Amino acid sequence: MLSVNQLSGGYLNRRIINDITFDIQPGEIVGLIGLNGAGKSTTIRHMTGVLKPHSGNITIDEKDWMKQREKLAHIPDKPELYPNLTIMEHFQFIKRIYQLNEDHYVNQLIDRYALSPHLNKYPHALSKGTQQKVSIISALISNPTYLVVDEPFMGLDPQGLKFFKEDLIRLKNEGLGMIISTHLLSIAEQLCDRIIVLHRGRQQRFNDKSYLTTEDVDGIALENLFFSMIEEQE
Numbered sequence: 362m363l364s365v366n367q368l369s370g371g372y373l374n375r376r377i378i379n380d381i382t383f384d385i386q387p388g389e390i391v392g393l394i395g396l397n398g399a400g401k402s403t404t405i406r407h408m409t410g411v412l413k414p415h416s417g418n419i420t421i422d423e424k425d426w427m428k429q430r431e432k433l434a435h436i437p438d439k440p441e442l443y444p445n446l447t448i449m450e451h452f453q454f455i456k457r458i459y460q461l462n463e464d465h466y467v468n469q470l471i472d473r474y475a476l477s478p479h480l481n482k483y484p485h486a487l488s489k490g491t492q493q494k495v496s497i498i499s500a501l502i503s504n505p506t507y508l509v510v511d512e513p514f515m516g517l518d519p520q521g522l523k524f525f526k527e528d529l530i531r532l533k534n535e536g537l538g539m540i541i542s543t544h545l546l547s548i549a550e551q552l553c554d555r556i557i558v559l560h561r562g563r564q565q566r567f568n569d570k571s572y573l574t575t576e577d578v579d580g581i582a583l584e585n586l587f588f589s590m591i592e593e594q595e
């Protein structure tokens with residue numbers, strides 16, 4: 362289990378998030394939602410090791426996650442690809458970082474995402490959707506148990522969106538635990554088993570989906586709940 366325990370942090374001395382606590386189980390998708398500036402990206406930057414907590418910690422199976430970094434991978438909001446490396450060179454580079462010698466798993470991923478025709482191309486020659494697939498494979502190469510997925514649906518066309526949603530569900534069914542930060546409440550409602558609402562750096566109620574009723578249209582129940590929580594704080 363991945364646990365975020367009473368995490369407070371931010372940038373140097375500027376405190377942005379306060380006392381955030383939640384768990385993610387393998388095979389579960391947890392949504393992270395909040396208004397602009399609520400602290401979602403800051404939370405994610407702590408979970409990916411870019412920022413150091415002011416207090417609190419993050420563990421995987423009760424051990425410091427930094428000592429088992431290969432178990433947690435990150436899919437950033439915009440694919441972060443090296444302009445001077447071909448797609449295959451990206452995968453080789455990441456394999457080297459994790460000291461993986463086997464090609465079998467990488468080849469399986471390349472097949473799964475139908476990237477063979479693009480392996481010798483440079484990132485600028487790929488569509489946003491294809492770059493996103495490169496990003497997903499790059500995250501999966503270390504065979505992580507948990508994925509931190511930041512604003513994954515930005516800039517994807519309907520086909521890319523459908524593919525990525527289905528892919529996240531497939532990864533969940535394969536046992537990956539995920540936290541997904543998104544502004545798209547209807548997608549959060551469809552995909553996530555639980556939702557964390559952040560407001561002004563503080564975690565609001567932590568919810569399962571029991572608030573949904575059969576009459577709720579996709580996204581509406583979550584939208585109502587979200588705004589009622591925010592208004593409680595005003």
Ligand SMILES: Nc1ncnc2c1ncn2[C@@H]1O[C@H](COP(=O)(O)OP(=O)(O)OP(=O)(O)O)[C@@H](O)[C@H]1O
Binds near residue numbers: 375
């Ligand atoms: N590099 C930084 N240095 C200092 N403050 C920052 C930095 N990045 C973000 N902040 C501040 O942290 C606060 C939370 O921002 P954050 O990006 O975590 O919010 P967010 O919920 O991800 O918002 P959005 O939905 O707009 O991406 C904001 O007040 C922002 O100005």
